Amino acid sequence: MVIGLMGSGKTTAGRLIGEALGLPLSDSDPYLVARHGGTAAQIAAREGAEALHRYEAEHVLHELEGEPKVIAAAASTVEDPQVRTALKQAFVVWLDAADEVLAERMRSSDHRPAFGPAEMRARREPYFREVADAVYDVGELRPEQVRDAVLRDLGSPAADQA
Ligand SMILES: Nc1ncnc2c1ncn2[C@@H]1O[C@H](COP(=O)(O)OP(=O)(O)OP(=O)(O)O)[C@@H](O)[C@H]1O
Ligand SMILES: O=C(O)C1=C[C@@H](O)[C@@H](O)[C@H](O)C1
Ligand SMILES: [Mg+2]
Known part of the structure; x- marks a missing residue:
């Protein structure tokens, strides 16, 4: 399970981790489009942030059931x-970087609603800290290095090939 503020690289690292482990990735954003007919930004505009956050939490709760997988969760879910x-049963990876780095990376796509990292961090950082099994600095680590660190910390045999 990959968590972190918007733009921290959950989708990017989650895809690499899933490929290395031979597990599917369940990502919040495609789930929202398939199940609720819009991006996070569109749903926030259409139905409000509360409805968006409910859908995002449902994604995680639904996906923690069933077959093993990598989950890239929406930032709000913690x-x-x-x-x-529910996260007590998962290996939880927290991706983090300085707010300026995240603000820059958030600009990479228009699927995100315009929530500022500093405000989101103030609310969520204690929760990230509470649920995370490992934290990685994505201001320093490239996505492939995040993947390799996760494989090592998981004790995965795939780490030997990474
Ligand atoms: N470790 C990294 N180093 C440098 N750039 C990165 C890293 N990880 C991701 N990026 C870049 O940052 C941007 C955001 O990445 P990504 O979409 O994976 O974030 P996200 O956490 O999934 O965002 P969201 O919360 O919207 O789902 C992309 O342009 C991606 O290429
Ligand atoms: O409240 C938030 O920070 C967010 C809401 C949705 O955009 C999600 O895509 C993501 O959780 C960020
Ligand atoms: Mg994403």
Whole structure:
């Protein structure tokens, strides 16, 4: 399970980790489009942030059931107590970087609603800290290095090939 603020690289690293482990990636954004007919930005505009965050939490709760997989969760989901409890069963990877780095990376796509990293961090950082099994500095590490670090920390045999 990959968590972190918007633009921290959850989709990018999640894809690489899934490929290395031979597991599918379940990403919040394609789920929102398939299940709720829009990007996070469109749903926030159409139905409000509360509805968006409910859908994002449902994604995680639904995907933690069933077959093993890598989950790239929406940033908001750690605010949900039910999600935090459910995460005890998962290996949780927290991707983080300075707010300026995240603000720059958030500009890479228009699927994101315009929530500022500093405000989001103030609310969510204690929760990230609570649920994370490992934290990686994506200001320093390239996506491939994040993948390799996760494989090592998971004790995965795939780490030997990475
Ligand atoms: N470790 C990294 N180093 C440098 N650039 C990165 C890194 N990881 C991701 N990026 C770049 O940062 C941007 C955001 O990455 P990505 O879409 O994976 O973030 P995300 O956490 O999935 O965002 P969201 O919260 O919207 O789902 C992309 O342009 C991506 O190429
Ligand atoms: O509240 C937020 O920070 C977010 C809401 C949605 O954009 C999600 O895509 C992501 O969780 C960020
Ligand atoms: Mg993403």
